[in-house]
Amino acid sequence: MENEKFEPKIVAFVCNWCTYTGADLAGTSRLKQQTNARLIRVPCTGRIDPVFIIKAFEKGADGVLVSGCHPNDCHYNTGNFHARRRWIFFRQLLDFVGIDSSRLYFSWVSASEGKKWVDVVDGVINSVREKGPFNGYKKLNKEIEIPVK
Amino acid sequence: MNFGYYPGCSLSGTAKEFDLSLKEVLKYLDTDLQEINDWCCCGASSAHSASHLLSVALPARNLILAKEQGMKEIVAPCAACFNRLKVAQHELKTDDHIRINTEELLDTKYSDGINVLNLISLFQQIGLEKIKSNAKVDFSKLNVACYYGCLLVRPHDILKFDDPENPTTMEEVVKATGAKPVDWNFKVECCGAAHSIAHTEIVENLSMKILDDAINYKANVIVVACPMCHSNLDMRQKNIIKHNPGRNKIPILYLSQLIGLSLGLDHKKLGLDLHFIDTAPLIASLSENEVAV
Amino acid sequence: MRIGVFICHCGENIGRTVDCPSVASACANFSGVVHAEDYKYMCSDPGQNLIKQAIKEKNLDAVVVGSCSPHMHEKTFRKACSDAGINPFLVEMANLREHCSWIHDDVPSATRKAIDLVRMLVEKVKFNEPLIPIRVPVTKRALVIGGGISGIQASLDIANAGYEVVLVEKEPSIGGHMSQLSETFPTLDCSQCILTPRMVEVYQHPRIKLVSYSEVENVEGFIGNFSVTIRKKARSVKDELCTGCGLCVQKCPIKKVALSDFDEGLATRPAMYVPFPQAVPNIPVIDRSVCTYFKTGKCQLCKKVCGREAIDFEQQDQLIKEDVGAIIVATGYKLYTIDKKPDESMIKGYGEYGYGKFKDVVDGLQFERIASASGPTSGEMLRPSDKTTPKKIVFIQCVGSRDESKGFSYCSKICCMYTAKHAMLYKHKVHDGEAYVFYMDIRAGGKNYDEFVRRAIEEDGVKYIRGRVSKIYEENGKLIVKGEDTLAGVRVEIDADMVVLATAMIAQNDSVKLAQTLSVSYDKYGFFNESHPKLKPVETSTGGIFLAGACNAPRDIPDSVSMASAAAAKALVLFGSDVLEREPVVAKVNEATCAGCFYCQKVCAYNAIEQKEIKDRQGNVIKVVAYVNSGLCQGCGTCNATCPSKSVELLGFKDDQIYAQINSFAEVF
Incomplete structure (x- = not known):
């Protein structure tokens, strides 16, 4: 297992209106990217509960990406502002609970920024690949004898 | 009241009368100036076109000295010094790269926190009411053209002092002396500044327009707050008239000299005899309570 | 749960990179999946039939389709499954x-x-619940905010289609900026001549309720069901009694007491006034800030002369309520004024142009009034300071627009055209005059627009100088206008008699407040x-609220009118159905756990959350919980993300649905 080349697992929470559509555009434009990201579509970044992110790390993610509409472009007017404010506090908490906060990435990608989405995704994947696997929860799960999948 | 004082080279040389009159006026208004010990050149006129680092490091050194010497507010009467000090503060605050290089060069840490005042903001701090209540000479018939030049108000984003295109703060100070500021057009036009030596004809041409407009708007005197402006308008005026005949002379005074006059201070102590354009007729007309045009 | 998984090849689009048959067979092993298959084109008729057949045969109760983006075909597959x-x-x-x-x-x-992607949604769908689209009734009545040309057009379109319109205008008269214009580009037809018949049509239309001198105070409700509160400002004249005879205006003894807004400050008006003779409604207003009666308690001359006893000094602001189903915002623009001091506003000002200081430096709308036959000079080309004919006139474009350092970075769009028009109007009236235009670029996109500018240059001899003006x-x-001719590379100085600044169109002062009121x-x-x-x-992010005209962006008359008609059409689409169906993706409160x-x-x-009292049998309030208005x-x-108790x-x-996805993203990686 350890000899295998490390391929990071990335969970991306994206809003339906900007980033998901931007990712669609990347597809329509056939912009190639690495296969490590798994997108979870939510209506708005405002919907993203910080616990989702912790849960994703717990379930084996090596990095988490959150992306939504640019400030002022939110489909729901203010959802991304609430999200942004939440992350400012949440980020500090992550380190406190033992998750390296630099493994959590944020970006604003609009529906027209297919290229930016590719850059963001590849950037996150490469950056997490450099950091190596996130083992915090794996260790913890072993200690409390939860079988790691 | 007490302020730190950064005279700069002009006020200790060609603009001696600026220094004399300011100190005289402040003494009268119970305000002390504490000169920054071991101050050096601010780099004005040339440093910023020769070396970016030097143009920040020179004023930075003076700001650091001021802070070490316990000053919170310093007065830089020369508009060029004021400008360089403010620009340096801005760059040190916003550009980490230049700050680190500066600190390396000076071998000292820089920290923000000195409030740099120009001549006008100094009088605003002291209080225009104080000037008004102490004014002894009747200026009611004196028409004054307030000339700001470029360095006092620009670049606005950094200096944040008055309206860059139509400033009015100097007029407020002049009103406190009882004189009448004229609403003229050229208060922020370029006088030619440092071209004075190399391209005198440019300076003469630009300064002539400024002088003409002031006279056109019935000013008896032009008041400035910058040694460069003063030397161009005052020293070059005789040649301007020689090369473009049919023009009248107009005396150029520092704002501090005008205030000193209104306070009834000694003319010699205000350095009013040190100008190229004779100020005597103006002074005489004031004492006669009648102003010559 | 019995789930069916359907994998689409999309011809070769998916099939080329994704091994669809093995995806389908892998999915067949997921718990809960009782059917999995792949097909060339799932969205085609045979593809859909495949799904329908499997649903019936395998008795499926949930479906996951692995194909294109849900933005593409979610509706298609939902409909097929629903069938x-x-x-x-x-x-x-x-x-x-x-x-x-x-x-x-x-x-x-891949x-x-x-x-993985299919598995995540298989896990999600296990937590999906049947939802029923929300049905809301539609009030077939529209509110139009703003009575300029956009608002007028939208009102007439909706009213002519047979629905009622409430038109709210904040000024005493409708007409907006268009009523101030002299002539319009690119045809030079008289603005008032084409506008005033429309204004009258609005006034006389049986289905348009015109509420002038009023502002929208509050908006509640949602698409199809808005409840609007309108503040009707006190005119001091009872509009139901006034016949518009104008005697009170004539008799008002303080004639030149205030600057006329309609004439952009170039003329004066009495305390009792109608903004302009063709005003609709033609009912005067008392400007209480200058009226002698309101200042001293004496005069009342207007009251004495009014045969209809329509003058009411005691009149108060009135709040009226209107129920409407759609709202069209057509609040227009205002012109950027440049005598502002820096730091006092977001605008840094152009002190060097001396606007506000020199009387003969005017802005675009002021020039319109000077050129207008109904203006203070009766259309004669006279400059404001000494009422003489300017022999040399300079127009400066892009004042406040395309200038990030002093104004706004956007292009104000109409100024190239109106400046060309101004210069032309000037040349048509002052044949021996010289007109100069300082421009950055000429943006004359539009039908007959570039031809119009060329005409100004070639036929009317307007001199265009590419460059900016540094000082006046x-x-x-x-x-003295000092500028630069960047094409010739020389400085220019023009001794003009008058200067016209093409100042930018900017948003109305209170637009942000209104936007917040409307969400x-x-x-x-x-x-x-x-x-x-x-x-x-023309849609906004809020359902049922549409935009028309320059409140959205700088826009000229033809564009505003077409946008207004488009907004009206959108409102009419809404009125085409008696009830609305909306996706039931809305929040719902668990009242048992809500702690209030x-x-x-x-x-x-969206102000969608209300407070709901939970009462016991005796009617005592036992707790207050949140309630989501699903409309x-x-x-x-x-x-959902904010609620501490979920x-x-x-x-x-x-939450369950999203956790299901998170939990399953990495079973095999």
Whole structure:
């Protein structure tokens, strides 16, 4: 297992209106990217509960990406502002609970920024690949004898 | 009241009368100036076109000295010094790269926190009411053209002092002396500044327009707050008239000299005899309570 | 739960990079999946029939389709499943095309990803619940805010289609800026001649209720069901009695007491006034700030002369309520004024142009009034200072627009055209005059627009100088304009008699306040945002609220009129049905666990969360909980993420559904 080349697992929470559509555009434009990201579509970044992110790390993610509409472009007017404010506090908490906060990435990608989405995704994947696997929860799960999948 | 004082080279040389009159006026208004010990050149006129680092490091050194010497507010009467000090503060605050290089060069840490005042903001701090209540000479018939030049108000984003295109703060100070500021057009036009030596004809041409407009708007005197402006308008005026005949002379005074006059201070102590354009007729007309045009 | 998985090849689009048959067979092993198959074109008729057949044969109760983006075919598959008896909200789509096959090359890893994507949605769909679209009735009545040309057009279109319109105008008269214009580009037809018949038509239309000198105070409700509070400002004249005879205006003894807004400050008006003779409604207003009666308690001359006893000094502001189903915002623009001091506003001003200081430096609308036959000079080309004919006139374009350092970075769009028009109007009236235009670029896109500018240059001899003006000052009665001709590379100085600044169109002062009242978004300049810049140009982010004209962006008359008609058409589409169906993706409160902290209420951008009292049998309030008005809720889910006790959940995206996806993303990687 350890000899295998490390391929990071990335969970991306994206809003339906900007980033998901931007990712669609990347597809329509056939912009190639690495296969490590798994997108979870939510209506708005405002919907993203910080616990989702912790849960994703717990379930084996090596990095988490959150992306939504640019400030002022939110489909729901203010959802991304609430999200942004939440992350400012949440980020500090992550380190406190033992998750390296630099493994959590944020970006604003609009529906027209297919290229930016590719850059963001590849950037996150490469950056997490450099950091190596996130083992915090794996260790913890072993200690409390939860079988790691 | 007490302020730190950064005279700069002009006020200790060609603009001696600026220094004399300011100190005289402040003494009268119970305000002390504490000169920054071991101050050096601010780099004005040339440093910023020769070396970016030097143009920040020179004023930075003076700001650091001021802070070490316990000053919170310093007065830089020369508009060029004021400008360089403010620009340096801005760059040190916003550009980490230049700050680190500066600190390396000076071998000292820089920290923000000195409030740099120009001549006008100094009088605003002291209080225009104080000037008004102490004014002894009747200026009611004196028409004054307030000339700001470029360095006092620009670049606005950094200096944040008055309206860059139509400033009015100097007029407020002049009103406190009882004189009448004229609403003229050229208060922020370029006088030619440092071209004075190399391209005198440019300076003469630009300064002539400024002088003409002031006279056109019935000013008896032009008041400035910058040694460069003063030397161009005052020293070059005789040649301007020689090369473009049919023009009248107009005396150029520092704002501090005008205030000193209104306070009834000694003319010699205000350095009013040190100008190229004779100020005597103006002074005489004031004492006669009648102003010559 | 019996789930069916359907994998689409999309011809070769998915099939080329994703091994669809092995995805299908992998999915067949997921718990809960009782049927999995792949097909060339799932969205085609035979593909859909495949799904319908499987639903019936295998008795499926949920479906996951692995194909293109849900933005593409979610509706298609939901409908197919719904036809076969499955609730459409028990259908999920895994995006194997845009998010997988099209962006990857490597078949094994793309196939692995595809399996993951399907599994995540299989896990999600297990927590999906049948949802029923929300049906709301539609009030077939529209509110139009703003009575300029856009508002007039929209009102007439809707009213002529047979529906009632409430038109609210904040000024005493409708007409807007267009009523101030002299002639219009590119045809030079008289603005008032084409506008005033429309204004009268509005006034006489049996289905338009014109509420002038009024402002929208509050808006509640949601698409199809808005309740609007309008503040009718006190005119001091009873509009139901006034016949518009104008005697009171004639008799008002303080004639030149205030500057006329209509004439852009170039003329005066009495305390009792109608903005202009063709005003609609033609009912005067008393300007209480200058009226002698309101200042001293004496005079009342207007009251004495009014035979109808329409003058009412005691009149108060009135609040009226209107129920409407759609709202069209047509509040227009104002011109950027430049005598502002820096730091006092976001605008840094152009002190060097001396606007406000030199009387003969005027802005675009002031020039319109000077050129207008109904203006203070009766259309004679006279400059404001000494009422002489300017022999040399300079027009400066892009004042406040395309200038990030001093004004706004956007292009004000209409100034190139109106400047060309101004210069032409001037040349037509002053044949021996010289007209100069300083411009940055000439942007004359539009039907017959460039030809119009060429005409100004070639036929009327207007001199165009490419460059900016650095300073304007007065010398011996002339305005010296100093600028640069960047094409010739020389400095220019023009001793003009008059200068016209083409100042930018900017958002109305109170546009942000109105946007907040309406819950629609606005840009950093205060213009209202459209829902989509290309495909939804007249919709806003709030359902049932549409935009028309320059309140959205700088816009000329033809564009404003077409936008107004488009907005009217959108309102009429809404009125075409008796009830509305909306996706039931809305928040729902669990009243048993809600503790009544109302954090959700604070974060809701739509005021959709209300307080609901829970009472016992005796009628005593035992607790107050949150209640989501599903008509208002737009389904962003911010409340869901905010709720500390997880008592409010967004249907379709509940916590369970998202956790199911998180839990399953990495079973095989």
